[in-house]
Amino acid sequence: ARCQCKLDPRERKNCGYPGISPVECGKAGCCFNTSVPGVPWCFAPRAKKVEKVCPNDPHARINCGFPGITAKQCERKGCCFRAHPADVPWCFYHRMVEE
Secondary structure, three states: OHHHHOOOHHHOOEOOOOOOOHHHHHHOOOEEOOOOOOOOOEEOOOOOOEEEEOOOOHHHOOEOOOOOOOHHHHHHOOOEEOOOOOOOOOEEOOEEEEO
């Protein structure tokens, strides 16, 4: 994403070699910006931020428990617990989402 390339020029970590083209830099999965002299023009993007969330859609739940599991047992497994609605897992895995 473009926003991953917006970082302070002093924070840039070199990702290329002298004379690398914008196309070659992009192929390497890196950012290219020549607007600031004296810092790398081909540089590593900012790391993506990911967050664990419990899915809101009951039908997107992936079972993490067993019939009759308690909230405490489920949470000990590191999973989400919601005792509703019927006919879907109440103990289910988190999903990873990018911020």
